[in-house]
Amino acid sequence: xxxxxxxxxxxxxxxxxxxxxxxxxxxxxxxxxxxxxxxxxxxxxxxxxxxxxxxxxxxxxxxxxxxxxxxxxxxxxxxxxxxxxxxxxxxxxxxxxxxxxxxxxxxxxxxxxxxxxxxxxxxxxxxxxxxxxxxxxxxxxxxxxxxxxxxxxxxxxxxxxxxxxxxxxxxxxxxxxxxxxxxxxxxxxxxxxxxxxxxxxxxxxxxxxxxxxxxxxxxxxxxxxxxxxxxxxxxxxxxxxxxxxxxxxxxxxxxxxxxxxxxxxxxxxxxxxxxxxxxxxxxxxxxxxxxxxxxxxxxxxxxxxxxxxxxxxxxxxxxxxxxxxxxxxxxxxxxxxxxxxxxxxxxxxxxxxxxxxxxxxxxxxxxxxxxxxxxxxxxxxxxxxxxxxxxxxxxxxxxxxxxxxxxxxxxxxxxxxxxxxxxxxxxxxxxxxxxxxxxxxxxxxxxxxxxxxxxxxxxxxxxxxxxxxxxxxxxxxxxxxxxxxxxxxxxxxxxxxxxxxxxxxxxxxxxxxxxxxxxxxxxxxxxxxxxxxxxxxxxxxxxxxxxxxxxxxxxxxxxxxxxxxxxx
Amino acid sequence: xxxxxxxxxxxxxxxxxxxxxxxxxxxxxxxxxxxxxxxxxxxxxxxxxxxxxxxxxxxxxxxxxxxxxxxxxxxxxxxxxxxxxxxxxxxxxxxxxxxxxxxxxxxxxxxxxxxxxxxxxxxxxxxxxxxxxxxxxxxxxxxxxxxxxxxxxxxxxxxxxxxxxxxxxxxxxxxxxxxxxxxxxxxxxxxxxxxxxxxxxxxxxxxxxxxxxxxxxxxxxxxxxxxxxxxxxxxxxxxxxxxxxxxxxxxxxxxxxxxxxxxxxxxxxxxxxxxxxxxxxxxxxxxxxxxxxxxxxxxxxxxxxxxxxxxxxxxxxxxxxxxxxxxxxxxxxxxxxxxxxxxxxxxxxxx
Numbered sequence: 001x002x003x004x005x006x007x008x009x010x011x012x013x014x015x016x017x018x019x020x021x022x023x024x025x026x027x028x029x030x031x032x033x034x035x036x037x038x039x040x041x042x043x044x045x046x047x048x049x050x051x052x053x054x055x056x057x058x059x060x061x062x063x064x065x066x067x068x069x070x071x072x073x074x075x076x077x078x079x080x081x082x083x084x085x086x087x088x089x090x091x092x093x094x095x096x097x098x099x100x101x102x103x104x105x106x107x108x109x110x111x112x113x114x115x116x117x118x119x120x121x122x123x124x125x126x127x128x129x130x131x132x133x134x135x136x137x138x139x140x141x142x143x144x145x146x147x148x149x150x151x152x153x154x155x156x157x158x159x160x161x162x163x164x165x166x167x168x169x170x171x172x173x174x175x176x177x178x179x180x181x182x183x184x185x186x187x188x189x190x191x192x193x194x195x196x197x198x199x200x201x202x203x204x205x206x207x208x209x210x211x212x213x214x215x216x217x218x219x220x221x222x223x224x225x226x227x228x229x230x231x232x233x234x235x236x237x238x239x240x241x242x243x244x245x246x247x248x249x250x251x252x253x254x255x256x257x258x259x260x261x262x263x264x265x266x267x268x269x270x271x272x273x274x275x276x277x278x279x280x281x282x283x284x285x286x287x288x289x290x291x292x293x294x295x296x297x298x299x300x301x302x303x304x305x306x307x308x309x310x311x312x313x314x315x316x317x318x319x320x321x322x323x324x325x326x327x328x329x330x331x332x333x334x335x336x337x338x339x340x341x342x343x344x345x346x347x348x349x350x351x352x353x354x355x356x357x358x359x360x361x362x363x364x365x366x367x368x369x370x371x372x373x374x375x376x377x378x379x380x381x382x383x384x385x386x387x388x389x390x391x392x393x394x395x396x397x398x399x400x401x402x403x404x405x406x407x408x409x410x411x412x413x414x415x416x417x418x419x420x421x422x423x424x425x426x427x428x429x430x431x432x433x434x435x436x437x438x439x440x441x442x443x444x445x446x447x448x449x450x451x452x453x454x455x456x457x458x459x460x461x462x463x464x465x466x467x468x469x470x471x472x473x474x475x476x477x478x479x480x481x482x483x484x485x486x487x488x489x490x491x492x493x494x495x496x497x498x499x500x501x502x503x504x505x506x507x508x509x510x511x512x513x514x515x516x517x518x519x520x521x522x523x524x525x526x527x528x529x530x531x532x533x534x535x536x537x538x539x540x541x542x543x544x545x546x547x548x549x550x551x552x553x554x555x556x557x558x559x560x561x562x563x564x565x566x567x568x
Numbered sequence: 569x570x571x572x573x574x575x576x577x578x579x580x581x582x583x584x585x586x587x588x589x590x591x592x593x594x595x596x597x598x599x600x601x602x603x604x605x606x607x608x609x610x611x612x613x614x615x616x617x618x619x620x621x622x623x624x625x626x627x628x629x630x631x632x633x634x635x636x637x638x639x640x641x642x643x644x645x646x647x648x649x650x651x652x653x654x655x656x657x658x659x660x661x662x663x664x665x666x667x668x669x670x671x672x673x674x675x676x677x678x679x680x681x682x683x684x685x686x687x688x689x690x691x692x693x694x695x696x697x698x699x700x701x702x703x704x705x706x707x708x709x710x711x712x713x714x715x716x717x718x719x720x721x722x723x724x725x726x727x728x729x730x731x732x733x734x735x736x737x738x739x740x741x742x743x744x745x746x747x748x749x750x751x752x753x754x755x756x757x758x759x760x761x762x763x764x765x766x767x768x769x770x771x772x773x774x775x776x777x778x779x780x781x782x783x784x785x786x787x788x789x790x791x792x793x794x795x796x797x798x799x800x801x802x803x804x805x806x807x808x809x810x811x812x813x814x815x816x817x818x819x820x821x822x823x824x825x826x827x828x829x830x831x832x833x834x835x836x837x838x839x840x841x842x843x844x845x846x847x848x849x850x851x852x853x854x855x856x857x858x859x860x861x862x863x864x865x866x867x868x869x870x871x872x873x874x875x876x877x878x879x880x881x882x883x884x885x886x887x888x889x890x891x892x893x894x895x896x897x898x899x900x901x902x903x904x905x906x907x908x909x910x911x912x913x914x915x916x917x918x919x
Contacts, residue, residue, distance in 0.1 A: 399662075400709075403663060405666075405711045406666070406667070409667035410668070412667075412668045413743060414643060422743070423714075423741055423742070429740075430713060563695070
């Protein structure tokens with residue numbers, strides 16, 4: 001596979017695809033924001049009605065259910081960012097629902113009232129979700145992002161501007177963008193690009209945004225968790241960059257439909273999109289294997305509607321680009337793996353939950369990761385159509401034998417386009433499966449992942465009498481590994497990885513071409529570099545020891561799914 | 569049903585063996601059928617003489633040897649070819665298949681990707697990703713995604729005879745199920761739906777193992793108690809193997825599971841049964857296998873399933889005993905002893 005490696009030296013590394021920011025699809029879309037918003041609302045109304053029909057419910061029942069869930073949310077999980085009037089709003093909804101009962105005899109009036117009520121709810125949700133792309137803010141952000149960090153950091157950690165400038169050079173040399181970059185650029189001229197990254201860290205979205213800008217691509221829209229909006233400055237800033245708001249607490253069908261319609265219509269308008277299909281950060285440290293089908297299904301939906309509705313249909317294709325990020329060090333690892341092991345199931349976000357002191361913490365973390373950690377890889381995978389077929393530079397789809405595929409035909413039956421929700425659901429599932437497969441192929445295995453994997457698996461094999469939880473609580477005396485034996489096992493795994501690399505089943509960075517001993521040195525040095533307790537370190541000249549088994553397990557998980565366990 | 573043949577939709581059947589021709593006849597009640605025969609001379613013979621074995625070909629079946637013609641005329645296609653020629657058949661058709669095609673296969677076998685040095689004879693362990701069902705093979709080799717299968721107690725001769733029967737059409741796509749049902753159902757043929765494609769495919773595949781066992785027991789002159797033991801424990805074994813491969817239990821409790829199992833374990837018309845029967849008469853397995861005029865899928869399945877069971881550490885005593893008889897020249901009585909002495913597991917533990 002042809003790999004291109006670039007270092008970020010300036011904000012933009014590549015010539016912008018569309019030089020004038022005001023001509024970007026996202027800028028065009030938000031110049032007619034009111035119209036777009038109304039389209040989203042109309043589309044949602046239709047979708048909700050259809051959803052109710054499929055479920056064998058009435059729209060009124062859906063509204064009732066939604067109201068019920070919203071009241072639970074308001075009582076049990078209120079956030080600072082929640083609007084002051086929402087209790088009143090839902091109280092009124094309740095009132096209207098009750099008054100509906102009196103209209104039982106008048107069917108026409110009744111339906112009209114229900115529709116009006118639904119529209120009020122959808123409009124409220126749509127206004128909450130919608131973003132506003134402001135070219136000025138975007139320009140500011142991309143030019144001053146590093147300064148933005150430094151200014152804020154100055155107050156707390158950064159010692160001087162000079163130290164910032166010194167660091168800056170190092171930061172930029174450490175982000176490696178790999179893979180099908182030229183093709184990605186070329187495809188963004190041909191259709192809509194949907195980048196679907198794996199998700200390990202809160203750093204990811206900033207990194208992806210920065211990287212796509214560096215590639216000269218017009219701004220992407222993406223969903224940002226409402227919890228981020230608890231901080232007002234950041235909220236304004238992100239909305240202006242084109243991020244729309246996602247409230248994960250609202251799981252009711254009316255809200256989900258509004259969100260889906262928003263994403264679908266934005267894609268139909270040609271706005272590029274970033275989805276994290278895993279939903280949240282990977283708690284275990286594994287590469288995603290279960291993807292959320294909700295937002296992914298909007299990709300299929302947008303593609304179908306592009307063909308069916310849009311007169312320019314022939315050219316409007318949607319390209320799906322998997323993106324895998326590799327880190328030696330994940331700032332939130334400790335919290336993530338604790339949540340995973342505790343199976344708390346509760347969404348807890350490190351970033352900015354309540355007060356602004358958290359924003360400083362977050363920026364410190366960005367700073368630490370960017371400036372101190374060693375390499376970060378962004379592996380842009382081979383672009384595909386929404387059915388998982390690879391596409392060429394022109395955006396044409398091909399099967400494994402190199403035969404051209406007209407993907408319109410996937411939406412046809414007996415020669416005609418047909419709308420079939422159940423079919424699209426299956427297509428979504430197939431796309432999700434394909435993405436999981438591609439993630440493993442496009443992934444760059446780091447020395448640190450390898451050393452963690454081998455160490456953990458060796459301890460596990462040695463104590464096969466223990467279950468995972470007992471293993472993680474192993475006393476420190478039992479967590480040592482003889483280096484000689486370790487090297488031998490690691491070499492076996494390494495050979496296998498190299499073989500897989502030759503077969504195009506996984507990527508290896510240049511540092512994994514070294515001798516095993518050098519790889520161990522490099523891996524141990526970099527593995528979870530800034531944790532206070534090291535997942536793995538040298539003890540004397542002949543031993544390795546783990547100071548933190550949870551973290552060792554976390555970083556080890558990165559290599560789960562490649563069936564390497566049998567080599568231990 | 570339409571009474572005007574000229575306006576009827578056309579569907580394709582690939583494979584003009586006994587099941588293929590019976591299938592074509594079934595479909596001909598509702599659709600015009602294009603039947604593909606692999607060998608040109610067989611296509612012209614069938615088209616001219618219009619008989620296969622003892623049964624006549626329906627007048628609305630057109631027999632051809634042209635994959636492009638069939639693919640161009642038919643959106644719904646039923647591949648009915650043995651598993652070992654399934655991939656090569658797909659490669660012949662792939663250039664003409666498009667994403668609008670829908671394929672419902674009726675082949676009861678698995679495709680294996682051997683690793684270096686592996687062969688059917690020395691197969692010890694198989695991973696899930698080395699095994700493909702026929703529908704997985706279709707999506708791998710062609711651009712067709714709308715796939716499904718037809719399986720059930722459908723012995724070719726009885727259906728050709730017009731006796732009442734039922735089958736299952738399985739697909740994750742509602743659309744495919746509906747079209748399959750509409751094309752196949754008639755007043756003597758019921759078509760049930762199922763969404764667990766992998767479950768239904770595996771039910772059809774795994775029952776072939778039991779059919780060989782059943783033939784052996786009948787050949788030895790054993791009675792109904794022994795047969796009932798085989799069928800019941802056989803079903804439990806099938807479920808245990810199928811679950812880690814992604815199947816649901818329910819598929820095994822329907823027509824394609826227990827239904828097909830009863831039919832194939834009872835009828836001397838089944839190839840796998842016949843194979844078992846002949847072996848029980850003392851003929852060396854390799855000779856019997858060679859002399860079968862149509863493939864007994866079960867032999868290959870036994871080797872595959874044993875290797876899968878090894879990998880997943882699933883106790884599969886019936887498969888194991890048959891493996892030893894078929895591949896390791898075990899005496900049959902020794903195989904049966906192995907079965908009777910195997911450690912007990914809970915009765916009725918399907919779920």
